[in-house]
Amino acid sequence: MxxxxxxxxxxxxxxxxxxxxxxxxxxxxxxxELEKNPKDKNSFKLIETIFREAHSLKGAARxxxxxxIESICQVLESIFSKLKNELISFTAxxxxxxxxxxxxxxxxxxxxxxxxxxxxxxLIKQLQSITMEEQVIKIHEKQTxxxxxxxxxxxxxxxETISSRVEAEASLSSHNESAHDNTVKELLPQxxxxxxxxxxxxxxxLQAEQMIQSKIAAVxxxxxxxxxxxxxxxxxxxxxxxxNRHSINSTLQLKEIINWTNEKLxxxxxxxxxxxxxxxxxARSLGRMxxxxxxxxxxxxxxPISTIIEVFPRxxxxxxxxxxxEVELIIHGKEIEVDKRILEELKDxxxxxxxxxxDHGINKPEERLKINKPAHGTISLIFTVLDGRNLEISISxxxxxxNIDKIISLAVKTGVISKDNIENxxxxxxxxxxxxxxxxxxxxxxxxxxxxxxxxxxREKVEKLGGKVSVESQPNIGTTFRLFLPLTLSTFxxxxxxxGEHFFFVPTVNVERVxxxxxxxxxxxENRETILIDxxxxxxxxxxxxxxxxxxxxxxxxxxxxxxxxxxFIQIIIITLGNKRICFKVDEIFDEHQILVxxxxxxxxxxxxxxxxxxxxxxxxxxxxxxxxxxxxxxxxISSSRIIENVKQPExxxxxxxxIDDSITARTLIKNILETAGYDVVTAxxxxxxxxxxxxxxxxxxxxxxxxxxxxxxxxxxxxRKDKRLSELPVVLVTALESSDDREHxxxxxxxxxxxxxxxxxxxLLEVIKKLL
Amino acid sequence: MKNNQAIAExxxxxxxxxxxxxxxxxxxxxxxxxxxxxxHEDKHKILxxxxxxxxxxxxEYDSNQENINIxxxxxxxxxxxxxxxxxxxxxxxxxxxxxxxxxxxxxxIINIRGQILSIVDINKLLNLxxxxxxxxxKIIVIHNAKMEFGILADxxxxxxxxxxxxxxxxxTSMPGTGAEYLKGVTSGHIIILDAxxxxxxxxxxxxxxx
Numbered sequence: 001m002x003x004x005x006x007x008x009x010x011x012x013x014x015x016x017x018x019x020x021x022x023x024x025x026x027x028x029x030x031x032x033e034l035e036k037n038p039k040d041k042n043s044f045k046l047i048e049t050i051f052r053e054a055h056s057l058k059g060a061a062r063x064x065x066x067x068x069i070e071s072i073c074q075v076l077e078s079i080f081s082k083l084k085n086e087l088i089s090f091t092a093x094x095x096x097x098x099x100x101x102x103x104x105x106x107x108x109x110x111x112x113x114x115x116x117x118x119x120x121x122x123l124i125k126q127l128q129s130i131t132m133e134e135q136v137i138k139i140h141e142k143q144t145x146x147x148x149x150x151x152x153x154x155x156x157x158x159x160e161t162i163s164s165r166v167e168a169e170a171s172l173s174s175h176n177e178s179a180h181d182n183t184v185k186e187l188l189p190q191x192x193x194x195x196x197x198x199x200x201x202x203x204x205x206l207q208a209e210q211m212i213q214s215k216i217a218a219v220x221x222x223x224x225x226x227x228x229x230x231x232x233x234x235x236x237x238x239x240x241x242x243x244n245r246h247s248i249n250s251t252l253q254l255k256e257i258i259n260w261t262n263e264k265l266x267x268x269x270x271x272x273x274x275x276x277x278x279x280x281x282x283a284r285s286l287g288r289m290x291x292x293x294x295x296x297x298x299x300x301x302x303x304p305i306s307t308i309i310e311v312f313p314r315x316x317x318x319x320x321x322x323x324x325x326e327v328e329l330i331i332h333g334k335e336i337e338v339d340k341r342i343l344e345e346l347k348d349x350x351x352x353x354x355x356x357x358x359d360h361g362i363n364k365p366e367e368r369l370k371i372n373k374p375a376h377g378t379i380s381l382i383f384t385v386l387d388g389r390n391l392e393i394s395i396s397x398x399x400x401x402x403n404i405d406k407i408i409s410l411a412v413k414t415g416v417i418s419k420d421n422i423e424n425x426x427x428x429x430x431x432x433x434x435x436x437x438x439x440x441x442x443x444x445x446x447x448x449x450x451x452x453x454x455x456x457x458x459r460e461k462v463e464k465l466g467g468k469v470s471v472e473s474q475p476n477i478g479t480t481f482r483l484f485l486p487l488t489l490s491t492f493x494x495x496x497x498x499x500g501e502h503f504f505f506v507p508t509v510n511v512e513r514v515x516x517x518x519x520x521x522x523x524x525x526e527n528r529e530t531i532l533i534d535x536x537x538x539x540x541x542x543x544x545x546x547x548x549x550x551x552x553x554x555x556x557x558x559x560x561x562x563x564x565x566x567x568x569f570i571q572i573i574i575i576t577l578g579n580k581r582i583c584f585k586v587d588e589i590f591d592e593h594q595i596l597v598x599x600x601x602x603x604x605x606x607x608x609x610x611x612x613x614x615x616x617x618x619x620x621x622x623x624x625x626x627x628x629x630x631x632x633x634x635x636x637x638i639s640s641s642r643i644i645e646n647v648k649q650p651e652x653x654x655x656x657x658x659x660i661d662d663s664i665t666a667r668t669l670i671k672n673i674l675e676t677a678g679y680d681v682v683t684a685x686x687x688x689x690x691x692x693x694x695x696x697x698x699x700x701x702x703x704x705x706x707x708x709x710x711x712x713x714x715x716x717x718x719x720x721r722k723d724k725r726l727s728e729l730p731v732v733l734v735t736a737l738e739s740s741d742d743r744e745h746x747x748x749x750x751x752x753x754x755x756x757x758x759x760x761x762x763x764x765l766l767e768v769i770k771k772l773l
Numbered sequence: 774m775k776n777n778q779a780i781a782e783x784x785x786x787x788x789x790x791x792x793x794x795x796x797x798x799x800x801x802x803x804x805x806x807x808x809x810x811x812x813h814e815d816k817h818k819i820l821x822x823x824x825x826x827x828x829x830x831x832x833e834y835d836s837n838q839e840n841i842n843i844x845x846x847x848x849x850x851x852x853x854x855x856x857x858x859x860x861x862x863x864x865x866x867x868x869x870x871x872x873x874x875x876x877x878x879x880x881x882i883i884n885i886r887g888q889i890l891s892i893v894d895i896n897k898l899l900n901l902x903x904x905x906x907x908x909x910x911k912i913i914v915i916h917n918a919k920m921e922f923g924i925l926a927d928x929x930x931x932x933x934x935x936x937x938x939x940x941x942x943x944x945t946s947m948p949g950t951g952a953e954y955l956k957g958v959t960s961g962h963i964i965i966l967d968a969x970x971x972x973x974x975x976x977x978x979x980x981x982x983x
Contacts, residue, residue: 240806502871547873600872600882603891603922608874608981613882613889621870621884 009064015310016064018195020109023057026050028102035095044084045709051080057105063314068120069108072101075127082131094130101127195307200300207293214286221279228271235264298488302337305383308347309334312354316379319358326365326376327358333383338391339488342465346393346485349458353395353481354379356455361399361479371476373398391487396480402473404430431471432579435459456672463578464628466509492597494614494624496590497573499544505595505614505624512574512581514589519570528638531572531583539638540572543584546634547609577631584634597624609633654680655773658697660690660716661705661734670703670734670765677766687711691719694726700773703765706735706742714749721750730772734765840934845963846913846926848896852963853926859968861914861921863929866892875979880925883912890914892923893977895966899954920972935959 030050034043058073076098082088090098101123242257313329320327338346362368362377369375382394408425411417411433417425435455459469467485486509494505495514515533522529522540529540571589575582595614600607611626657679661667671681682697684690686708694702702720706713713733720726732753733746746754753768811819843854844863864885869892871881878897882889892912895901912923940957954974956967971977 237806244806502873549873598889601889601891601922602920603893603977604872604875604879604882604979606980606982607872610872613870615884615887615889619884620868621882621889623870623872623882 012310013064016060016066017109019060020057020069020105023053023060024102024106024109027053027057028099031095031098031102035090035092047080047084051077051084054080066108069105072105072120072124072127075124076101079127079130088131090130097123097126097130196300200296204293204296204300207289207296210289211293214282214289217278217282221275221282224271224275224278228268228275231271232268235268298339301340302488303340303343304334305336305338305343306334308343309350309381312351312381315351316354316358319355320362323358324364325358325362327362328376328378329354330378330380331382332380333385336383336385336391337487339486342391342485342488345461345465346483349461349483350381350393350395352455352458354381357395357397357399357479361397361401363400385487386484389487391483391485393483393485394480395483396478398478401475401477401479402431402434402471403475407433431473434471435469459578460628466507468578492595492624493592494595495573495592496622497543497571497586498588498590499542499547499586500549502544502547502549503620503622504543505593505622506573506575507624507627508592510575510577510627512576514571514573516569516571519568522570529585533574533583538574538581538583540583540585541634541637543573543586546584546630546637575627575630577627580631582631582634595624654678655700656680656682656698657769658682658684658690658694658699658702659704660684660687660702660708660713662686662708663705673765674703674769679769687713687716687719690716694720694729695723699729701769702729702731703769704731704733706733706746713751714745717746717751718749732765732768732772839937841937842932842934843963843965844913844932845930846911847928847930848901848926852930852961853895854959854963854965855913855915855924855968856965857932859915859917859972861916864912864914864923866910866912866923866925874981878977879979883923885912885914885923890921890923891979892925894925896925898971898977915968915972917969917972920978922977935963940965 027050030046030053034046034050054073054076058070058077061067061069061073079088079098083090104120104123239257239261309331312331316327316329357379358377362379365375368377377397377399379395379397382396384392384394386392404427408417408422408430412419412422417433435458462469462483462485465485467483470482470484471479472482473479493508495508495511497504497506517531521531523532524530525537525539530537531540532538571586573584573586573589575584593614593616597612597614599612600610609626609629610623611629612624613621614624615621657674659667659670659674659681660683661670662685667683667685671683674681682693682699684693687704688710690702690704691711702716704713704716711719713735717731717733720729720731730752731750732755733751734755735742735746743754752772755765755768842857844857844860845852845854847853862885866883869881869883872879875881878894880892880894882891884890890912911926911929913926913929914921914923916922939960941960942957954967954971956965956970958964
């Protein structure tokens with residue numbers, strides 16, 4: 001056990017080292033920038049960044065018990081906090097001390113620091129003096145000013161501080177011309193990095209080097225080919241000359257010409273044969289090189305699961321402690337390597353599921369003892385590879401299990417299902433309800449869970465990766481969530497389909513089956529085309545309609561319209577996502593291809609229904625469909641056509657709400673809550689974005705975060721109140737800040753309500769909104 | 774050319790000079806058979822003369838003043854230009870793939886040596902009235918550190934250096950509402966587009982939520 005823990009600590013420290021280095025880099029480049037442009041308008045943002053970095057570094061140091069680093073960061077943090085609030089300003093000497101501190105931390109992290117405790121104490125004292133000194137200077141200055149007025153004398157000490165300031169400023173301006181002008185600016189935004197073992201990179205480099213050989217060979221082949229071409233050209237010219245100059249009258253001459261031509265022909269044939277052989281060789285070796293390169297590249301992108309779950313033991317311990325629960329976490333299979341892109345997407349859903357286990361699954365020790373269970377609960381996180389291509393993750397607890405009755409009654413209450421449908425629910429169908437947003441069994445809403453949204457997000461993420469989620473539960477025995485995911489994204493297979501003149505790839509994982517049906521089998525039910533597949537009636541939607549192709553290419557589709565009726569067969573592709581299945585009608589279904597998915601270029605960051613694109617062997621570019629989008633678009637296109645048909649639907653006034661938060665998760669969270677409650681929601685990423693949207697959007701209410709870049713919630717509220725057209729618009733501020741000052745500030749600027757995130761629960765938010773509308 | 778002149782001369786003369794025709798025909802036959810009528814050195818000379826005349830800078834160039842390099846192209850009947858520092862390459866548009874649901878200023882995507890690039894129809898972006906039917910078969914790839922895409926053009930006229938002073942930035946009436954993307958007009962009526970502004974414009978980035 002000791003050994004295990006030691007190994008774990010070691011690994012944690014290694015991770016910390018990499019993380020700390022990132023923080024240190026940003027810190028020092030930030031300081032350099034700040035020193036250069038102390039009065040720049042961006043300096044506030046810069047100080048904010050530095051402050052956050054110091055804070056994160058402190059947190060990271062604490063989690064690996066590096067008290068020495070933590071204590072330095074603590075001081076740094078308070079210095080930057082003061083700087084942020086403009087209580088102090090820095091001189092060149094101060095920057096020196098700060099840089100020295102960061103260097104020291106850097107040395108501590110890399111383990112090259114001297115282990116002299118006094119040194120650190122000195123450093124901390126020096127750092128602390130920064131804040132002290134400044135205050136002293138300010139006081140002195142005030143005093144001198146008054147002194148000047150009354151006695152018109154200047155204290156020598158003050159003169160000294162002033163002149164040192166001048167010096168400092170002079171040295172600052174000289175810094176402005178320093179060389180690292182551009183590099184620093186480019187360093188500042190945090191870059192997306194990945195850690196790769198050098199052992200994995202070496203073969204990549206060797207392979208890349210080998211490709212030079214192919215490049216040289218290709219040049220050589222073109223030279224050889226050109227030689228042959230020139231040879232044939234001159235031969236042809238000579239032949240013409242012969243034909244023109246002499247009228248061929250003797251068989252002897254003719255024979256001579258034929259012999260000469262044969263020689264030339266043979267020489268050409270020989271050259272072409274040699275060239276053909278070399279090109280065949282080149283193609284073989286190039287093919288092998290590229291395959292190797294691709295394989296190594298995939299290997300580089302495969303990272304062990306441990307890279308994302310290192311934080312889990314600590315997380316579990318902390319949450320369990322805070323709730324007075326005892327939990328043991330068992331992890332199996334963390335050495336399995338998974339595509340980096342999948343791992344990155346997986347981290348949040350896993351954290352969520354594990355939190356759920358502690359929060360909802362495992363009871364307090366006393367309750368557990370009552371039903372003869374050991375006081376401490378067990379959560380196991382087991383990773384297994386299935387058939388070499390897929391990953392199964394099971395997250396199970398030995399807790400109370402899911403209370404189905406409670407879920408059903410909640411679902412009825414929130415309107416997810418109607419009362420009449422309850423009796424027909426199978427066990428699996430009722431488990432499905434837990435994924436619906438807005439359903440939670442937790443009676444107390446805490447900051448960890450209980451908002452009833454998490455599972456909906458977990459499922460969406462897993463499905464986006466081409467995976468599935470399932471759940472099993474037994475009362476008082478426990479709950480197990482199982483995630484099934486592909487190990488790698490790079491070998492992507494897709495089915496090529498055509499609709500109108502457009503080709504698309506459908507990811508094979510989402511294709512349940514393809515079929516050709518007789519048009520006579522199509523029956524119209526409620527104005528919709530349906531077919532019977534495996535005794536199940538399924539609606540058919542046209543892919544072209546869902547993608548909105550018909551309006552754009554009317555001419556094309558009308559042309560097609562003439563040809564389709566003559567054929568009695570219709571091509572259907574059944575696409576599945578999770579447990580949703582939809583029948584799509586296309587014009588043609590081709591074969592399955594192994595494809596390499598590429599992004600759409602820098603301009604097209606996200607295109608609805610399209611996840612990427614691939615290039616066929618012919619060079620043709622074919623878009624790959626985004627199934628998660630497509631399913632939603634399909635449902636929308638069905639329901640929109642239905643709404644037109646069913647005039648019976650009750651008229652409800654949809655209030656339009658603008659939700660503003662710079663964090664995507666918070667934004668999604670609030671958006672989902674409001675949408676579930678029947679509001680029409682538009683989102684914005686910060687105050688500036690929100691203000692422009694508010695001007696044109698005709699909203700009934702605004703829900704805004706406070707802490708945001710560019711324009712914060714307070715500024716936004718104030719701006720809205722000042723605007724004639726918007727002044728009556730109700731504003732709800734939702735914030736992480738929980739000080740009464742802030743609350744008052746909120747009221748001062750004219751907000752209608754102020755909800756603190758830590759006490760945030762959706763009914764509260766919904767009630768507040770209801771009141772305001 | 775010589776040939777045409779010879780024939781022209783012929784038609785003016787009422788008497789047909791058969792010898793001349795014969796020599797002409799022989800000359801043409803020789804040329805057609807692939808033999809070099811013009812010597813290698815002569816060819817070289819001709820090419821050099823042509824190159825020199827092409828490389829001659831036009832009037833807007835002023836060696837004493839600050840100049841910028843531009844790449845000039847046609848949209849319909851009008852000349853436009855980008856500064857060359859923003860241009861990565863120019864290529865032919867053979868084939869493109871339209872994507873569903875995009876605004877009309879994005880034509881679609883193309884594949885340039887394995888890289889996928891989106892293509893912007895500058896006519897639509899600038900709200901320019903389309904004058905005449907162009908071929909629109911050239912792509913000018915413009916880029917900066919953050920953005921990169923192709924711009925559709927009718928034909929590329931070439932690159933050259935012009936003096937900054939010859940660019941007129943205040944103009945009374947520009948067609949369309951895309952005036953924000955224009956940098957100015959040269960005295961030779963080339964409209965200089967502001968590539969930096971187009972590349973940095975948030976409006977051209979497509980971010981569609983479902």
